[in-house]
Amino acid sequence: MEALLVSYGVEWANLLVRWLHLITGIAWIGASFYFVWLDNSIRPPKPGSDLEKKGVSGELWAVHGGGFYNPQKYLVAPAELPEELHWFKWEAYATWITGIAMLFIVYYFNASAMMVDKSVANLSGLEAVGVGIGTLVAGWIVYDLLCRSPLGKKEGWLGLVMFVFIVAVAYLLTHLLSGRAAYIHVGAMIGTIMVGNVLMVIIPGQRKLVEAMKEGRSPDPIHGRRGKQRSVHNNYFTLPILFIMISNHYAMTYTHPYSWLVLAAIMAAGVLIRHFFNLRHKGRVSVGYPIAGVILLLVVAVAIAPRPAAPIAMAAAATAPTAEGAAPAKAAPDFAKIQAIITQRCASCHSDKPTQAGFATAPAGMMLQTPELIHQHAAKVFQRAVQTKDMPLANMTQMTDEERAEVAAWFQAGAK
Ligand code: HEC
Numbered sequence: 001m002e003a004l005l006v007s008y009g010v011e012w013a014n015l016l017v018r019w020l021h022l023i024t025g026i027a028w029i030g031a032s033f034y035f036v037w038l039d040n041s042i043r044p045p046k047p048g049s050d051l052e053k054k055g056v057s058g059e060l061w062a063v064h065g066g067g068f069y070n071p072q073k074y075l076v077a078p079a080e081l082p083e084e085l086h087w088f089k090w091e092a093y094a095t096w097i098t099g100i101a102m103l104f105i106v107y108y109f110n111a112s113a114m115m116v117d118k119s120v121a122n123l124s125g126l127e128a129v130g131v132g133i134g135t136l137v138a139g140w141i142v143y144d145l146l147c148r149s150p151l152g153k154k155e156g157w158l159g160l161v162m163f164v165f166i167v168a169v170a171y172l173l174t175h176l177l178s179g180r181a182a183y184i185h186v187g188a189m190i191g192t193i194m195v196g197n198v199l200m201v202i203i204p205g206q207r208k209l210v211e212a213m214k215e216g217r218s219p220d221p222i223h224g225r226r227g228k229q230r231s232v233h234n235n236y237f238t239l240p241i242l243f244i245m246i247s248n249h250y251a252m253t254y255t256h257p258y259s260w261l262v263l264a265a266i267m268a269a270g271v272l273i274r275h276f277f278n279l280r281h282k283g284r285v286s287v288g289y290p291i292a293g294v295i296l297l298l299v300v301a302v303a304i305a306p307r308p309a310a311p312i313a314m315a316a317a318a319t320a321p322t323a324e325g326a327a328p329a330k331a332a333p334d335f336a337k338i339q340a341i342i343t344q345r346c347a348s349c350h351s352d353k354p355t356q357a358g359f360a361t362a363p364a365g366m367m368l369q370t371p372e373l374i375h376q377h378a379a380k381v382f383q384r385a386v387q388t389k390d391m392p393l394a395n396m397t398q399m400t401d402e403e404r405a406e407v408a409a410w411f412q413a414g415a416k
Pocket of ligand 1: 248249342345346347348349350356363364366380381382384385391392393396397399
């Protein structure tokens with residue numbers, strides 16, 4: 001009973017923290033999209049106009065929610081510091097804090113089930129957590145050094161090197177952790193870099209600008225430039241990180257043998273599509289970028305499309321052709337047999353009353369304790385137990401390959 005209450009409490013913690021993470025993430029990325037749009041859309045004031053004399057380098061007019069807005073950007077800073085200045089930093093910090101809290105709730109507290117995949121690497125739960133946290137720290141250090149190195153002055157090359165670095169991390173993680181955990185840690189590393197940019201570069205730089213102005217010095221424009229560089233990087237990270245945030249719903253991506261390459265291609269598509277919007281704000285419409293992005297996604301979709309699963313092929317080869325000559329490859333197993341397998345291997349978690357420690361309710365709402373439910377979810381059962389093989393979770397209930405082949409044969413014969 002106590003254990004049940006604990007896992008029920010953890011479920012609520014999960015819900016609330018995830019909700020908060022979404023809210024703050026939307027506020028942060030929304031603000032980021034807005035400011036990049038603003039910065040790319042402003043136009044210089046007329047030469048000799050009052051605005052120009054005031055030091056305004058660009059402005060625009062917008063109408064929203066029944067009001068007219070006229071933001072103006074100052075080349076470095078206004079001559080006089082306004083009384084109230086908005087900073088935009090807490091949405092970034094709160095997104096990171098809730099994200100890390102979710103890593104603990106979902107992954108680190110349950111590492112042997114959620115992070116370890118013995119068929120990938122023989123790590124302990126603790127080692128897997130070490131790999132996860134190490135990735136976040138190392139990711140920031142490498143990224144920050146790259147930006148501060150001479151490479152930091154060559155935007156295009158820096159972007160390329162960063163991309164290669166992130167793909168290398170994805171490769172490493174998918175060879176150490178379960179697919180889901182690997183993906184989410186690539187995302188957490190990117191998120192950590194993004195918030196590091198805000199905390200360690202953008203905000204301190206802005207503080208220096210403000211200090212200089214208070215002391216009547218003209219501020220060093222390097223802080224503005226550096227902040228701008230990091231904020232542009234953050235902008236290109238947004239679409240890849242948003243994909244990773246939802247990736248754990250799509251087992252076909254992170255369970256693929258080349259899952260790191262799948263991730264690389266999807267991230268690249270995100271960057272290409274983001275680039276299109278950044279150019280468009282400036283008035284340049286280059287449809288080549290989003291078209292390339294969409295083609296990339298199509299190529300991924302085709303490349304990872306499920307092939308006839310291996311166990312079925314084996315079963316087919318082992319069975320002589322029937323009198324009619326062609327398939328069915330193998331007599332469909334009795335449903336009673338399938339139900340026995342599912343009850344033993346799946347229903348300890350997937351039922352209205354899970355018996356597996358740590359599960360208060362059926363994961364993902366998926367219940368398989370009756371024949372009706374098994375029939376209802378036949379396609380999903382086939383997908384996760386035969387095609388992606390990432391169920392049972394961490395194979396905790398030790399489903400055998402023969403059992404997977406039985407489920408495959410049953411499903412292929414019409415899941416009766
Ligand atoms: C140890 C607990 C556990 C066992 C045993 C288990 N699962 Fe799961 N299952 C989970 C968790 C946790 C999730 C949610 C995370 C995810 O989707 O990867 C899940 C999700 C699923 C989903 C996705 C549901 C949806 O609608 O998104 C399917 C399908 C599924 N499991 C099928 C199975 C099958 C089939 C078996 C038995 C062969 C099985 N599971 C055994 C824990 C388990």
